[in-house]
Amino acid sequence: MSGGWEEERAGPELPSQTKDFGTHRMAKNVLFIMCDQLRWDYLSCTGHPHLATPNIDKLAERGMLFDRTYVQSPICGPSRMSFYTGRYVSSHGSTWNNIPLKVGEMTLGDHLRPMGVRTALCGKTHMTADAEGMRRLGLAPDSTIGVLVSECGFEPFEREDGLHPDGNRYARNEAYDSYMKEQGWQDENPWNSVANSAEDDEGNILSGWFMEHADKPARATDEQSETPYITRRAMDFINEAGDQPWCLHLSYIKPHWPYIVPAPYHDMYGPNTHMPVVKSEAEREDPHPVFGAFMEERVSRAFSQDHVRTRVIGAYMGLIKQLDDQIGELMRFMDEKGLSDDTMIIFTSDHGDYLGDHWMGEKELFHDPSSRIPLIVVDPSPEADATRGIKSDTLIEAIDIVPTILDFYGGKEVPHILEGKSLLPVLHGDVSKVRDFAVSEYDYSMRDVRTRLGVEVADAKLTMLFDGRWKYIYAEGFRPMLFDLEHDPDERIDLGGLPDYADQCQKMERLFFNWCRRTNQRTTMSDEDIGGRNASKGEAKVGILIGYWNEQELEDMKD
Template identity: 80%
Template sequence: MTETGRGAAAPATTPRQSRTMTRNVLFIMCDQLRWDYLSCTGHPHLHTPNIDRLAQRGVLFDRAYVQSPICGPSRMSFYTGRYVSSHGSTWNGIPLKVGEMTLGDHLRPLGVRAALCGKTHMTADVEGMRRLGLAPDSEIGALVSECGFEPYEREDGLHPDGPRYPRNDAYDAYMKRRGWPDENPWQSVANSAEEEDGTILSGWFMDNADKPARAADEESETPYITGRAMDFIREAGDAPWCLHLSYIKPHWPYIVPAPYHDMYGPETHLPPVRSEAERADPHPVYGAFMEERVSRAFCDDGTRTRVLTAYMGLIKQIDDQMGRLMAFLDERGLTDETMIVFTSDHGDYLGDHWMGEKELFHDASARIPLIVVDPRPEADAMRGLKSDALVEAIDVVPTILDFFGGEAVPHIVEGRSLLPILHKRADSVRDIAVSEYDYSMRDVRRRLGVAVKDARLTMLFDGRWKYIFAEGFRPMLFDLETDPDELTDLGADPACADRIARFERRFFDWTRRISQRTTRSDAWIAARDTVLGEAKAGILIGYRNEDELRDALSGTEHRGKKTGKVR
């Protein structure tokens, strides 16, 4: 453990010891926020004092990994506490099937209101709901359609003109009340710039990333959704709640309002982490991703510079909104009774490893920031510390459930509560982190000639070695102790054959887990005497006569065996 809080952060604060009742959770998620683009995680130029203060009030988990390095599957794992191959939503737009229990389903029986303000990237299982007669506009239908959250306000962003994404009517109406008559102000105002002659410059084009968005700061997406979260908290009353506040930035389109658009010039940008050797003879899947249009765009220094200017500005805007939100909790007297979880659904390559976007397993993509603030006195000994424990995104659900006093349900939730670490009862809860990626929906699969069923990657990371299984290809392997930048793939090195074999066995062990028997726990099965129960119900299998049955029901048969008597 090490202390956190570099940069402009204030000294750590300790919650009042007189308040022992805790009742709320604020589960904050950014979209596409890299783990290392905060001052508390080491960025030398991007100062995030408000997020740093959260780290000083809680624990910064420095080695947290997503279950999939892309929005939809990652979020479904965050919300279910289950691996991607367990819940089945393997890529964006593939529905989370009806019947998968989510955080809200676990919390409602405890009397906790679970609500959403922002993005989920959820695609409802419309066919499954229709089969079961669940109307989408019914109370239960709405919950099933929104990852188990009450949709106080869903704002996924990404509603350009076209049929793919639904328009967010609430935000559009808000912008029109602000005086914007545009048909789609999300696209033409919040995510576009404007030339002096009135020409609209779309934020979808990276050449426009360093220009100020047409929207004012206070009416752009991040402050808007912060305000809506505050509205929910005002209206929530005294009942316990878990609010999922989910920002849609710093995800593309990379564009941000003034004054954030020019706060971070090229002198603040870190050089890309990449080497020519990576392109010399890459793993076939990695090589195919390097050829994607977005990867080629980020190899252009001018494009990368413009994007980084906006990306860092978007993060600074989020940090300022964290300050606004924390001050609001203070004013309402909620700080000392609210657990705060701050994280991201995945990272962003930003030109590292000759890549754009996310999707593979380098730390730039699969590693995320994770800060957990437990306001109770039991967590005081760990405040302001950085934990190097391996953590997975699925650990958030059991941590929140544990915080509210819910029982562990390991036959459903595959993650592990982090409270033992937060309360200094343990240094870690796992010895390996697993992440999965289904690239069957990408053009990469077609160019490689891979069948849909085989377009799968799985990462296992033990804290030093990162092993990546690639169906139909050799594995990838990185030694982060000697190669922390992950520039040298050892997957084809004969000297690493034994290590790869050990990882293959570990991968095989992991795939053999039972993850679909969610209706009965191991404890329930272990406590049940199936044979005796059947006998009492009149199901008589294997009994030769009534004497044997009578002995079995009375227990004398077992006692006879224990004493060595022969009947």
Template identity: 75%
Template sequence: MTKNVLFIMCDQLRWDYLSCAGHPGLDTPHIDALAKRGVRFDRAYVQSTICGPSRMSFYTGRYVSSHGSMWNNVPLKVGEMTLGDHLRPLGVRTALCGKTHMSADAEGMKRLGLAPDSTIGALVSECGFEPYERDDGLHPSTSYGKRNKAYDDYMKDRGWEDENPWESVANSGEDADGNILSGWFLDNSDAKARASDEESETPYITRRSMDFIQEAGDTPWCLHLSYIKPHWPYIVPEPYHDMYPPETHQPVLRSDAEQTDPHPVFGAFMEERVSKAFTSDITRTKVIGAYMGLIKQIDDQMGELMAFLDAKGLTDETMIVFTSDHGDYLGDHWLGEKELFHDPSARIPLIVVDPSKEADATRGTVSDALVEAIDVVPTILDYFDGAAVPHIIEGKSLRPLMQGKADSLRDFVISEYDYSFRQARRRLGVSVAEAKLTMLFDGRWKYVFAEGFRPMLFDLQADPDEFNDLGDDPHSAQECERLQNLFFQWTRRISQRTTMSDAEIERRGIDLNEARAGVLIGFPTEADLEAAFAAAGEKPKR
């Protein structure tokens, strides 16, 4: 049987904005159906709470401090192995439809003589994926993002003559007088997008993924279908734009006490422009209505996509991974965007459907095991019967959990964030080198090591909403010390010796290997050399 993988990622989808995760006002039946066919991992965390570094961890199976792409547009260095590098030797076509937020290591490629338009250069430039259609969305009319000419041409064929239809059509509305209402402005979020549902980004990239699957034929494939939404601009076409009035929204998750003497870094992020914008109930209500509409549109497209797989007879041979690169505060904790480590930001939806018979026993279950984004690559590699490479991939395959062979994979999860690019750093007077946060969560205690400041600490058993920071509570000093020791244990891991496995070192580490190679160290006489070889049942080579 041919094996395939459909690796679906949403952008900025919170873990709790699905009906299968308990959202009371949002019905996502098609995503819920995936959960019924597989396992929903309820405690999944990203390795960074911002797009670029999070995705680089998803694609390499490595922690952020291991792969080094610490923030958006910090290039992933040449030489980091990605999902495609692991799968191509197995004969698996590994392709992209949608977003990666990858920045190529142009200087490293130039140093090595890799032309971006060469076969290898293109793969290195595209995070190891064959770029069937890359569409990052973000700012395509500026240097920040990449313009997707294919989408522009599609919209032109639909009759739109706008220079940049992504921005002025798909992500803008218009008022009664025909004036353009840019989706970049949060208070325009309740407008319906000028594009029709069919023309908007989510259905478009779904259709392109179907094109790839149709084209791939019988070749084993791994397709990364990577949606741009529900990431901002928060604007959605009809009929989704007014589906979710305020009574369907979850109440804002914040406490007045959080603003009283907050941790300095937390306080600095409360002062960010986007955080202040979300303190307005009017703005927040408009954004959340659109955010929920964008998720509903994605769910409807999941229905289209699953029906397509059924029609092609591919359902029973295709592993499906459904996840997100991080969450969205949406005004919770007095914050907008993502970046810090409260659950609305760092916790993600993760559903895995493994069609193998070995996974039948866990279908439709919810796992409370602590899992990480870096577990996706080894899970997919495992599904294709690839050899484990733990000296390269730091994540762990989820398949033992899905086959009922394990209850847990780890004692804690890690997430890292480099805030050196943010105004919060300047507001705090912190140097670029010191603007580093690391979260460690052991299932109850969430500990944040903040370079140059006291730690943050939350007891999610007593305080599931994470309102009460115990980082400076003397009664919690012992807990902080315990978690700090776990953190420093993690920092001492070996993560850069990726060119030789532990097994190879073990093989080479036999006492006489150097002597066999003619390097004679520690033998006082030739007789000692001959005695050592005789004890091993060998004769020294001359």
């Protein structure tokens, strides 16, 4: 392949490797698969009646399907930063896309590399490096540490964000461009004009950014398109890694827009296979001000039209079907390599997609189509045999992934840093609850919604708490939103403004207040370290003599 491939393959030089995995002798590799904008209910194993995903379903049969999993933010950047740090958005501070993750935030790779685990990326992270912080600390972006800090702690085997046709360097993957040129495509930007565009009978390029073209096949063949390409690159990494323990983050950029897919997937799913839209006229009659403002966004107005929704959903389902086929290819490869018996596999998504539900497009608010995600964890150890194929309804958060992986490798718990909970106990049969409620946060200060509502930047905050029945959204400066999913599972009726539900809102607000009071920034010293200290004796040993009457009292303290 081209020089671009070889340069990406090299990656940064890593610390010396060790292979001590404590009691988890089987714990060798982790394959952490993330899709982008995949709704929780668009898999056959999670209930879609017409979209068969047999390969992803097999993962659910081999492991556990966590059916009530919520992201820490319903938008790419902050959600992923929570996935990679194991911390809430208000803890790591990367509250929206392109707001840098500050230097010093520990990530998955920072936890695993000292254990000898090569932690690499193949695909998307949406990471924006803290360039100012790196300059302040004298970290060169091309140094070993600088690369890791800039890439969410991952060794960038190949990064491809695929966000904008001519955006930052990660939107233009030079390795993919080189590959496409080798395939005979001499377009200046084949990612945009080939992989994400169609062509009419006269040879005119039809951009996939325009949703009217979603029913047409992309110019790229299936093999040339992004999902198969990045799958093959993941296989390249696994082949290169050899016997060294590894954790590979395989991060697909689909079914995220542009909504266009190559043949034969482009016309597999006609309107008769689409799930009916979930919305009601009552939602628009007197909506919560923030919800109402989001319904007026361009993308929401577009998806509120049936013909737009119909055109897009066919492509969206096709993209998922292509993903499922590639998961099948990857699992067969893993089997052939003899890796399936000692590799933990995690399959998930960074958030969902409204697709017209609740008069919305995109994501950003907290209805289940946006904030709820699929999560499958396959633990190869014998301790997990009893739970294989089980669908769990325990409340799970995205921040649980890092502590689960760390636990799998036998790492020490670090609850002063990681705010998530390891899922290994659940996978090994512990039926106790992981948590009483899930939290998701959203900073909408970067959106036009804020200016239309006249909200100050500091006040453009939403926080969701969901306890398994009640979904409560605290909206700074506005009344809360409240949904009763036990009696209204489709979340059509907002109870937050009704006097009869004031007590329930107050109860949820107290939970929110207590959650806000957590200690979340003292990450340099654990509760265990602090709790094991005798403050008075420690002060005396270093000569801090406060409150002593005489030398004898000091000597008594030292005894």
